[in-house]
Amino acid sequence: MNRFRLGDVEITKVVEWQGEIAPARFIIPDSPPEIWQDNESWLAPDHWHPETDAYHGAVQTWILRSEGKTVLVDTGIGNDRHRPQIPLFDHLKTDFLDRLAEAGARPEDVDVVVNTHIHYDHVGWNTRLRDDEWVPTFPNATYLIPHADQVYFDPRNAHRRPAARDEHEQRRKDGSRIVYADSIAPVLDRTVLWENGYRIDGNLILEPAPGHTPGSSIVRLSSGSDRAVFVGDLLHSPVQILDPRYSSCFCENPAQAASTRRSVLERAADTRELVLPAHFAGAGAAEIRRDGGHLTISRWAPLLN
Numbered sequence: 001m002n003r004f005r006l007g008d009v010e011i012t013k014v015v016e017w018q019g020e021i022a023p024a025r026f027i028i029p030d031s032p033p034e035i036w037q038d039n040e041s042w043l044a045p046d047h048w049h050p051e052t053d054a055y056h057g058a059v060q061t062w063i064l065r066s067e068g069k070t071v072l073v074d075t076g077i078g079n080d081r082h083r084p085q086i087p088l089f090d091h092l093k094t095d096f097l098d099r100l101a102e103a104g105a106r107p108e109d110v111d112v113v114v115n116t117h118i119h120y121d122h123v124g125w126n127t128r129l130r131d132d133e134w135v136p137t138f139p140n141a142t143y144l145i146p147h148a149d150q151v152y153f154d155p156r157n158a159h160r161r162p163a164a165r166d167e168h169e170q171r172r173k174d175g176s177r178i179v180y181a182d183s184i185a186p187v188l189d190r191t192v193l194w195e196n197g198y199r200i201d202g203n204l205i206l207e208p209a210p211g212h213t214p215g216s217s218i219v220r221l222s223s224g225s226d227r228a229v230f231v232g233d234l235l236h237s238p239v240q241i242l243d244p245r246y247s248s249c250f251c252e253n254p255a256q257a258a259s260t261r262r263s264v265l266e267r268a269a270d271t272r273e274l275v276l277p278a279h280f281a282g283a284g285a286a287e288i289r290r291d292g293g294h295l296t297i298s299r300w301a302p303l304l305n
Contacts, residue, residue, distance in 0.1 A: 002284070003103075004301075006274065007223025009203050012063040012103045016076040016096045018281050020054040021088065027055040028237055031246045035239050046282030047238055055237065057279040059121050062230060063103055064221075067201045069111040072138070073219055073230050074278055078124025081182060085175030089121070096125065097137070110138040112200060116232030117216040118149040119250065120175065122278065123183040134186045144206065145184070146215025147193035153180050209234055209264060211257030212250065218264060220273075228274040234261045235277040241265060241288055241295055265295055274301055
């Protein structure tokens with residue numbers, strides 16, 4: 001757990017899983033080997049393992065305590081899930097709920113759950129298995145889900161989605177039906193399907209950031225003089241800060257994701273927003289700046305235990 005404060009908002013990072021996932025350029029397909037090798041001194045070991053060329057990442061939830069409420073940003077993978085699209089996380093068993101409770105967020109204490117988008121590693125703990133039925137994990141919470149993603153991933157609309165480009169993408173599409181059934185459908189009766197933007201409270205606002213998925217979103221924090229942006233899966237690796245053109249293999253629309261990523265990161269550099277991605281291991285929060293025509297990380301933000 002890492003805990004720190006921005007303005008009046010307390011932020012805690014709770015990690016569900018961390019480790020190697022796949023070769024680096026499988027995760028960021030268009031990135032050249034040079035961008036990894038030239039930055040090895042700081043990419044390793046938190047973000048890349050040079051010996052194995054493995055991408056290293058994390059699945060984690062951000063707990064925000066703001067205006068008397070407890071807000072979760074993304075809910076990870078979840079236990080007991082059938083995940084044929086990624087065997088590494090098939091029928092996972094972790095003590096994640098105990099970790100949340102240790103951080104002061106028992107399921108019944110959570111007021112708002114934000115899913116930045118509908119992918120299996122951002123919605124998994126929306127529900128848990130009880131008596132062979134998927135039930136909401138956070139019984140008193142309002143769930144916030146982008147309407148565009150709910151429509152896109154609803155199995156009834158599968159015929160509207162583009163055809164899979166390869167076998168890997170077909171597995172993902174097949175898996176998304178399972179994700180919707182176990183992690184989205186059971187919470188729809190307590191969900192706000194928002195469009196165009198949604199204000200959570202005086203400090204927090206949801207904004208669309210399409211490309212990774214049609215409804216992919218970010219959470220902006222503004223409290224006092226402090227600014228931050230939780231960018232979800234706009235970033236999987238710091239190399240995407242160095243060159244925002246490189247989208248992940250998980251992006252539904254890579255070109256749109258790249259355009260959105262550049263726009264969000266340039267604003268973060270210009271307004272001194274702290275950038276908090278969903279999958280960075282290590283410190284997991286970065287301050288970025290412009291360096292001529294490029295973006296760079298000026299420093300990793302210290303997180304206080």
